[in-house]
Amino acid sequence: MQHRIVVLGAGYTGATAAGRLAKRLHSEDVAITLVNADTDFVERVRLHQLAAGQDLTPRPLAEMLAGTDVALKQAKVTAVDVDAKTVTVTAPGTGTEELAYDSLVYALGSGWNTQGVPGTAEHAHEIASRPGALRLRERLAGMTAGDSVVVVGGGLTGLEAATEIAEARPELSVALAVRGELGDWLSPKGRAYLRKAVDRLGIAVHENASVATVEADRVTTAAGDSLPAAATVWTTGFAVHPIARATALEVTETGQIVVDETMRSVSHPDVYAVGDAAMAMGPGDKPLRMSCASGTPMAWLAADSLAARLTGGKLPKNTIHYLNQCISLGRKDGLIQFVTADDRAKDSALTGRFAARYKELICKAAAWGVANPTLGVPTRRHRTLTRPAQPVRTEAGATA
Incomplete structure (x- = not known):
């Protein structure tokens, strides 16, 4: 058996x-x-x-x-x-x-994780699934020059979403709302380059901005600030x-x-x-x-x-x-932050086009x-030592 x-x-x-x-x-x-x-x-x-x-x-x-x-x-x-x-x-x-x-x-x-924030499930978009990404794609396709997009979350997913949208649709007004400081887990070199990249793409960064509510046309922070958002992209974990x-x-x-x-x-x-x-x-x-x-x-x-x-x-x-954290910043820019085995940032980082190519290879x-799931191991198949008996399942679901 x-x-x-x-x-x-x-x-x-x-x-x-x-x-x-x-x-x-x-x-x-x-x-x-x-x-x-x-x-x-x-x-x-x-x-x-x-x-x-x-x-x-x-x-x-x-x-x-x-x-x-x-x-x-x-x-x-x-x-x-x-x-x-x-x-x-x-x-x-x-x-x-x-x-x-x-x-x-x-x-x-x-x-995606709404974190229980009111209005997120009803009004925000997610890119943790293919259907979610396609819904956001359709929404972005219907937007016109000057319309605002707010990406909530400053982790890897949020950074990649904000920079990708800003590069592909430069006529839109893209903003990034992060709970702490931009790239605060990166090395000084990584943080500086990330800041340069978002500035180049015209992304408005709202730091220390914990989003408290999401509405159809805006997000509101815990501090009471209102950010206009024709589309909200939720990437908080x-x-x-x-x-x-x-x-x-x-x-x-x-x-x-x-x-x-x-x-x-x-x-x-x-x-x-x-x-x-x-x-x-x-x-x-x-x-x-x-x-x-x-x-x-x-x-x-x-x-x-x-x-x-x-x-x-x-x-x-x-x-x-861990070896590194790879972040694409659009199609032609990237940031490779080298990390310790337990995922803490080292001083070294790769940036620019070479980093973008590196991320693409990853x-x-x-x-x-x-x-090709046998990377680094022999592909010879081994015989099992035991073959446990299997119960016979009837149509009613009982076993015999």
């Missing part, structure tokens, strides 16, 4: 984990099913480009995973029962069904998918699954969690931040750990650490890695 591995979510982490498992394990021993609501792979790190009006190259998951023996199932995950080891999904045309698993890789990721919180898994207050150093759930050892869905500790005993830079090595580690446990191999060592490498 094949060991059934179900992977939930085909973003960078889920697709990478599924492909890597398929390359590491023998297809006679395991059946790997990758569940995703869409048939295309979404390059989340490029969604600010999509929102600004650029067309991205379609990346069908079936083509990216060709030859891996991964069964791709287009369906929306609606529930997970970690005690019964089942996942409930809704598929187009076939309705609701139940998938049984022996091992589960949970990679449902995250979406991410909220994890809510399904994990509804399970018996041990999760944090934010709903992230608590995992050990091999990305395995501390409460349910047959469940692995990767990417934004997982609370994993990195260098300096600090939580890994929600990012592709964290998620991809987490997927490698989870896949290698699961494969090792199934084949009796040696568990891999957790060596996840984006291409991230997508390439999904289709």
Whole structure:
């Protein structure tokens, strides 16, 4: 009997984990099913480009995973029962069904986080998802010279969104509202260059401006300042998918699954969690931040750990650490901030066109890695040591 591995979510982490498992394990021993609501792979790190009006190259998951023996199932995950080891999904045309698993890789990721600010859900735009980026794209396309765009949030996503929109649509009035100071986590060189870039693009920066309410035509800060906004783009962080919180898994207050150093759930050892869905500790005993830079090595580690446990191999060592933070500032400008292993800014940074090319290579490498998930490891498939018996599930849902 094949060991059934179900992977939930085909973003960078889920697709990478599924492909890597398929390359590491023998297809006679395991059946790997990758569940995703869409048939295309979404390059989340490029969604600010999509929102600004650029067309991205379609990346069908079936083509990216060709030859891996991964069964791709287009369906929306609606529930997970970690005690019964089942996942409930809704598929187009076939309705609701139940998938049984022996091992589960949970990679449902995250979406935008309104932070509970009044009016945000009703009036703001998000670029944490492809539908959200397309809605913003449509809104921007209907705007005319002088119309105002306010990007709320001064993290990587906010900086990339503001600079991309300002470069693509110089006739618009683009503003950036940040809670602290602009780029306050960067090195002095990085902060100075970022300031120069936003000034060059004509972006008005409102520092120490915590947004308290969002309306259809403006945002209001906690200090009472009103910023006109024909379109508000909300980029103040991410909220994890809510399904994990509804399970018996041990999760944090934010709903992230608590995992050990091999990305395995501390409460349910047959469940692995990767990417934004997982609370994993990195260098300096600090939580890994929600990012592709964290998620991809987490997927490698989870896949290698699961494969090792199934084949009796040696568990891999957790060596996840950070090297840099890559920020695109439009298509021809960028900032590469080098960081310590635990993600603190160093004095050195790359800037300008070379940094933009560097960031572009990073984006291409991230997508390439999904289709080539065995970077740095042997591709020989190993046989599993055990093949657990599987319950037979009847139409009524009972087991025999």
